[in-house]
Amino acid sequence: MGLISDYRAHTEERAQSGIPPLPLTAEQTKELIELLKQDPVEEKEYLLELFCEHVSPGVDDAAFEKAAFLDALVKNDATCSVISPVEAVKILGTMLGGYNVKPMVDALSSESDEVASTAADMLKKTLLVYESFDEVAAMADSNTYAREVLESWANAEWFLSKPEIPEKMTLTVFKVPGETNTDDLSPASEAFTRSDIPLHALSMLGSKMDDPIGTIAKLKENGHPLAFVGDVVGTGSSRKSGINSVQWHIGENIPAVPNKRTGGVVIGGIIAPIFFNTAEDSGALPIQAPVESMETGDVIDLYPYAGKIEKNGEVISEFTLSPNTLGDEVRAGGRIPLIIGRNLTRQAREKLGMGDESIFERPEQPEDTGKGYTLAQKMIGKACGLPGVRPGMYVEPETLTVGSQDTTGAMTRDEIKELAALNFGADLVMQSFCHTAAYPKPSDVKLHQTLPYFIMSRSGVALRPGDGVIHTWLNRMVLPDTLGTGADSHTRFPIGISFPGGSGLVAFAAVTGTMPLNVPESVLVRFKGKRPDGITLRDLVNAIPYKAIQQGLLTVEKKGKKNIFAGRILEIEGLPDLKVEQAFELSDASAERSAAACTVRLDKEPIIEYLNSNIKLLEQMIDSGYGDPDTLRRRVEKMQEWLKNPELMEPDTDADYAAVIEIDMNEITEPILACPNDPDDVATLTEILADSNRPHNIDEVFVGSCMTNIGHFRALGEVLKGKGQVATRLWVVPPTKMDMKKLIEEGYYSVYGAAGARTEVPGCSLCMGNQARVADKAVVFSTSTRNFDNRLGKDAKVYLGSAELAAVCALLGRLPESGEYFDVVNQTLQDGQDAIYRYLNFHEVSGEQLQELVD
Numbered sequence: 074m075g076l077i078s079d080y081r082a083h084t085e086e087r088a089q090s091g092i093p094p095l096p097l098t099a100e101q102t103k104e105l106i107e108l109l110k111q112d113p114v115e116e117k118e119y120l121l122e123l124f125c126e127h128v129s130p131g132v133d134d135a136a137f138e139k140a141a142f143l144d145a146l147v148k149n150d151a152t153c154s155v156i157s158p159v160e161a162v163k164i165l166g167t168m169l170g171g172y173n174v175k176p177m178v179d180a181l182s183s184e185s186d187e188v189a190s191t192a193a194d195m196l197k198k199t200l201l202v203y204e205s206f207d208e209v210a211a212m213a214d215s216n217t218y219a220r221e222v223l224e225s226w227a228n229a230e231w232f233l234s235k236p237e238i239p240e241k242m243t244l245t246v247f248k249v250p251g252e253t254n255t256d257d258l259s260p261a262s263e264a265f266t267r268s269d270i271p272l273h274a275l276s277m278l279g280s281k282m283d284d285p286i287g288t289i290a291k292l293k294e295n296g297h298p299l300a301f302v303g304d305v306v307g308t309g310s311s312r313k314s315g316i317n318s319v320q321w322h323i324g325e326n327i328p329a330v331p332n333k334r335t336g337g338v339v340i341g342g343i344i345a346p347i348f349f350n351t352a353e354d355s356g357a358l359p360i361q362a363p364v365e366s367m368e369t370g371d372v373i374d375l376y377p378y379a380g381k382i383e384k385n386g387e388v389i390s391e392f393t394l395s396p397n398t399l400g401d402e403v404r405a406g407g408r409i410p411l412i413i414g415r416n417l418t419r420q421a422r423e424k425l426g427m428g429d430e431s432i433f434e435r436p437e438q439p440e441d442t443g444k445g446y447t448l449a450q451k452m453i454g455k456a457c458g459l460p461g462v463r464p465g466m467y468v469e470p471e472t473l474t475v476g477s478q479d480t481t482g483a484m485t486r487d488e489i490k491e492l493a494a495l496n497f498g499a500d501l502v503m504q505s506f507c508h509t510a511a512y513p514k515p516s517d518v519k520l521h522q523t524l525p526y527f528i529m530s531r532s533g534v535a536l537r538p539g540d541g542v543i544h545t546w547l548n549r550m551v552l553p554d555t556l557g558t559g560a561d562s563h564t565r566f567p568i569g570i571s572f573p574g575g576s577g578l579v580a581f582a583a584v585t586g587t588m589p590l591n592v593p594e595s596v597l598v599r600f601k602g603k604r605p606d607g608i609t610l611r612d613l614v615n616a617i618p619y620k621a622i623q624q625g626l627l628t629v630e631k632k633g634k635k636n637i638f639a640g641r642i643l644e645i646e647g648l649p650d651l652k653v654e655q656a657f658e659l660s661d662a663s664a665e666r667s668a669a670a671c672t673v674r675l676d677k678e679p680i681i682e683y684l685n686s687n688i689k690l691l692e693q694m695i696d697s698g699y700g701d702p703d704t705l706r707r708r709v710e711k712m713q714e715w716l717k718n719p720e721l722m723e724p725d726t727d728a729d730y731a732a733v734i735e736i737d738m739n740e741i742t743e744p745i746l747a748c749p750n751d752p753d754d755v756a757t758l759t760e761i762l763a764d765s766n767r768p769h770n771i772d773e774v775f776v777g778s779c780m781t782n783i784g785h786f787r788a789l790g791e792v793l794k795g796k797g798q799v800a801t802r803l804w805v806v807p808p809t810k811m812d813m814k815k816l817i818e819e820g821y822y823s824v825y826g827a828a829g830a831r832t833e834v835p836g837c838s839l840c841m842g843n844q845a846r847v848a849d850k851a852v853v854f855s856t857s858t859r860n861f862d863n864r865l866g867k868d869a870k871v872y873l874g875s876a877e878l879a880a881v882c883a884l885l886g887r888l889p890e891s892g893e894y895f896d897v898v899n900q901t902l903q904d905g906q907d908a909i910y911r912y913l914n915f916h917e918v919s920g921e922q923l924q925e926l927v928d
């Protein structure tokens with residue numbers, strides 16, 4: 074079969090599911106071009122539609138073929154009876170940036186005035202021009218068309234030619250009551266379809282309600298666009314696929330960009346900050362407003378500027394459009410296009426000697442209080458070249474370290490392609506394969522084979538399947554007091570600060586080395602006293618919401634939920650001696666608080682030790698071919714530079730916090746657990762055992778995820794040693810292959826084997842829920858990060874707590890009494906603590922051992 078019949082069959086097959094065909098591959102595009110070169114062209118309307126609308130733009134391989142053919146047509150090096158040189162330039166102008174830019178810049182010098190003037194018109198609205206800006210600017214003195222383009226950029230015609238948000242929007246409500254997390258919008262079990270937006274969108278809300286797609290289709294019949302409405306929207310992980318799915322159902326098509334939509338209105342009583350930002354980046358209009366009076370099927374009038382929502386002529390909700398730049402963002406097609414376009418306009422005005430523009434809304438900046446800065450405010454300030462920043466400021470800090478994980482990796486790759494980038498601007502970009510390593514689907518295997526090259530060819534670093542969890546690796550590449558991001562909501566550096574984002578934002582940060590940021594307020598959690606024996610760091614993690622609930626700063630109930638941490642920076646102090654591996658347990662869990670970011674104030678000594686270890690690891694990674702050696706070498710040099718004068722930032726004593734929560738560790742007298750199925754629903758062992766509504770038996774135990782380190786696995790092994798088979802199903806998954814190899818060497822794997830445990834490939838394993846799963850309806854004790862409904866298994870009820878308590882639960886098949894727990898851990902773990910809680914210090918092993926661990 075030829076391209077036409079194949080593609081028609083494929084289109085028909087996808088139409089059965091109500092979705093459009095996939096964009097053309099590079100091979101299909103080449104074949105299409107050969108058909109277009111024939112004279113006469115058969116089925117010319119169909120072929121032109123495929124060529125114009127079904128090839129992805131940017132630096133996609135198919136876009137390369139398309140742009141090269143169009144360039145040849147413009148230069149009369151090829152002919153096509155259905156695409157004239159002028160038409161060719163027009164089509165180039167729809168390709169957003171990347172491979173289409175040079176042909177359009179060349180066309181400015183065409184002998185044909187019509188071609189040159191069309192190229193100018195197309196370039197005026199093209200933002201992703203990067204280094205081609207200099208070429209156009211240089212031509213502007215002698216080429217009138219280039220001058221026109223430069224002036225147009227300077228006057229922001231690309232922006233002003235687009236419509237503003239209307240005064241009034243009439244919408245039909247699609248309401249999802251209660252809390253909707255990003256796993257509801259983009260289920261982990263369907264992660265392998267995420268880069269196929271229409272297909273993936275079919276799984277949206279599938280486990281939350283009956284027939285959501287049918288309901289949406291029915292609601293659309295009244296002709297109004299839909300508003301996605303919820304009490305709490307977008308909690309959980311940072312996945313861009315969540316907003317992609319929402320926009321697929323409520324947004325608008327983008328001309329010449331296949332299988333992607335923009336726009337759409339999202340109204341939430343609370344919208345989780347990462348989801349809010351992802352919606353902004355994608356061109357949606359997110360609004361935080363009371364939603365109690367809105368129900369599915371209601372027709373509402375939304376007045377964005379007046380800040381009110383009416384139903385049947387009555388005001389049912391009021392809000393303030395925030396941030397104040399939101400209108401410009403939506404008009405530009407999203408926050409990212411706005412930032413890129415604003416910079417282009419600024420550059421062009423500078424070149425033309427024009428003053429500052431007054432076209433765009435300036436981000437509102439708060440008054441300077443003159444007070445001191447928190448640690449986070451200093452870290453962000455450093456990344457902006459300032460002594461500190463104030464909450465509410467809009468800044469674009471340098472984003473030194475960027476992480477990308479595999480289930481969002483394909484989307485990040487697509488976003489990088491759409492940003493038309495052939496190189497990274499961020500100092501270090503790292504890709505992992507931890508979420509799909511253990512049980513890859515064919516699409517995962519393809520990603521494992523292709524994505525490393527994509528990342529490394531742009532100067533990034535790529536891990537390999539089986540290496541382990543993204544954060545455990547990325548943390549080892551971070552520099553103290555610096556800022557970064559990652560397309561995984563647990564990207565939370567223990568020795569710097571990270572603002573995780575969706576894949577669009579992360580692609581932007583990787584490409585430009587900066588990110589947009591509205592500085593959040595900070596909440597300080599100060600630990601004091603001494604941690605009692607048997608009380609673990611995980612208990613301290615859970616003590617934070619426990620104390621916040623006691624102080625009325627956090628509620629478990631979703632309706633009207635209070636959460637002092639939501640969208641703020643969680644700053645933790647009082648535990649200066651923690652090893653960096655331990656500190657990550659605290660910063661990692663700030664994601665479960667819905668905090669925007671986290672800092673942990675540590676002493677120099679653990680950081681010096683960690684960096685010395687990491688330098689050796691990175692040097693070995695260079696030798697083992699992990700990616701761009703210059704990038705890794707540059708990072709090693711920066712670490713060495715810091716070690717020469719190891720200074721850490723400290724918060725000012727008069728800094729302001731939105732709240733200060735003091736936790737006296739002496740008062741934590743027993744383990745604290747997060748109960749099924751909410752990480753905020755924390756209770757002590759005694760409280761849980763006294764509550765007959767909570768399950769007390771345990772069917773399965775999972776020890777793994779980025780919340781764990783080698784110490785937890787030794788502790789597990791010590792508790793299990795010599796006790797025979799455990800009473801539950803037990804899953805043991807170390808975070809990295811280095812941990813696994815070390816544990817094997819120390820004999821712990823033989824202990825797990827004797828206990829009947831199931832050991833898996835280092836990585837996310839059960840935590841992500843897209844690989845092996847616990848049994849349906851199982852009661853689970855897990856050391857992983859979060860326990861949202863259905864994450865670890867269908868209808869599973871999941872407790873979250875320490876590895877030490879997990880070991881005891883596995884032995885008993887139930888939650889122990891507090892006394893039972895302390896008996897076991899005191900007998901097995903109290904002696905030899907130094908040997909058990911000893912971390913991987915790569916600078917203390919021989920070169921051969923290091924190679925053995927890393928290779």
Ligand code: SF4
Pocket residue numbers: 507508542543544561563777778779780836837840841857858
């Ligand atoms: S272990 Fe869990 S929380 Fe950590 S990166 Fe993997 S899926 Fe995310």
